[in-house]
Amino acid sequence: MLAIAFRFPAGRYHATPWGRHVNEAEVEWPPSPWRILRALVATYHRKGWADRHPEPVLDGLLEALSETLPSYALPPAIQAHSRHYMPQGRLSGGREATSLVFDAFARIHPEHELVACWPALTLPAEQRELLDDLLRDLGFLGRAESWVEARRLEEWTGEPNCQASELGVDPDTGLALDPVRVIAPVPPGEYPPWREHTISAHGLDGKKPRKRERAILATLPERFVDTLRVETADLQAAGWSSPPGARFVTYQRPSDAFTPTATTRPPSRPHPATTVRLALSGRPLPRLEDAVRIAEIARMATIKKAEHVGDGTIPPALSGHNLPGDANHGHAFYLPEDADDDGHIDHILVHAPDGLPAQAIQALDRIRRLWDRDGRWPVLVEGYGDREAFPDAVPFGHGRVWTSVTPYLHPWFAKKRFGVAEQIARECRQRGLPEPERIEPVERVKVGGTPRRPVHFRRFRSTPKRLRQPDTRGQFLTLTFPEPVAGPIALGFACHFGLGLFRPVSGEPGDE
Known part of the structure; x- marks a missing residue:
């Protein structure tokens, strides 16, 4: 058996189902098998694992995960959304034109885990090692704000509550289920004959394909595993309604999958993260000589965001106030960093030796820019964890x-x-x-x-x-x-x- 547990520390999962417009405010729940596999591929290439794990090992892992469909154990969730009126320029009368945009997401308790399991799948040692490395480096699933912590479970004794099936009634309880269509990879053996049929049926095997045909052929790789590497923008430009190598599968999830329920709050535990690393961009970046000024701006922005997270109280880990009498420098250090040694601040490490609670991490995740009268710098959370998660931080x-x-x-x-x-x-x-x-x-x-x-x-x-x-x-x-x-x-x-x-x-x- 193979089981993967996903936890969303920010309490949110953002992902739009394939084929749906973002303004339909739909959430892909459960995360589709296709999305999970593409996330693993992206992590492999983005984090440079090719030096340690040969690409054939990745190919074997992807094919193994594609042979059968996973089942899911979905945690309690609530479907929610926010609305944003995006500026579209000014009308002739001088009034600002706006466009309403929905941002839908699933709200999950930060301590709860979603489990995807392949009951009949057993991976060889080299694929398990690669999977463990990829899951450890997987920073988000879905949109970039869907922070995730993923791990392979050595043993899992739970029961799935969401499985691939056309049967809309739970055979054990007789209760109605909620069918949902998600995108999944085809079994690898079915791809080559489908590709040959597609090329023949659409006349793509001519000696001199036209520009449109060349665009389609470029998104029809010979190997199944390479379909997981094709960029979404290229698929859309070629006119695909669904990606080559993919299929739509009906999953039956509980009818109350998005119904608020009264649950017992799990025992609180210290959040494992002690550090959040913020990356600054813009030109010019602030000078290292102004470190104390930039650190003060970062702290002020963090505390402002914390006022709008949770119950609105500012975690002492961020402010350093209202700490126990014997507390000594366990709260946040705001440490500007010149990672490339060019004399300018390109990162800020927010490090609290006693740990950062989930509310503090959510507040830091909401920071979009830092500014003062001397400049404005877009900010992106590069990662979070303990000090070992940032081996290159000065x-x-x-x-x-x-x-x-x-x-x-x-x-x-x-x-x-x-x-x-x-x-x-x-x-x-x-x-x-x-x-x-x-x-x-x-x-x-x-x-x-x-x-x-x-x-x-x-x-x-x-x-x-x-x-x-x-x-x-x-x-x-x-x-x-x-x-x-x-x-x-x-x-x-x-x-x-x-x-x-x-x-x-x-x-x-x-x-x-």
């Missing part, structure tokens, strides 16, 4: 030697026997880090290849009430720990806003 490095990315400003007033070294040692103890065995000043750091001193960086918070700031000058440092430590390491004044950020020095003993 602050999430690992090593013994760490050097400044942004100026460190000591958080307490300096006193005799309580200077920078003593303050850093205290902060490290509070964070569960070993005390550095050596702290060395650094005169300059390079930002995009240009040497910079602390004075070149913005070193003040933009707050209505001026904070007491023990250090206004700042300095760059290199910290050497007695053993390798894992990032992020952000210390000192405004460390939750990008100041005092360190990165590991590559090539040092203990680096990984």
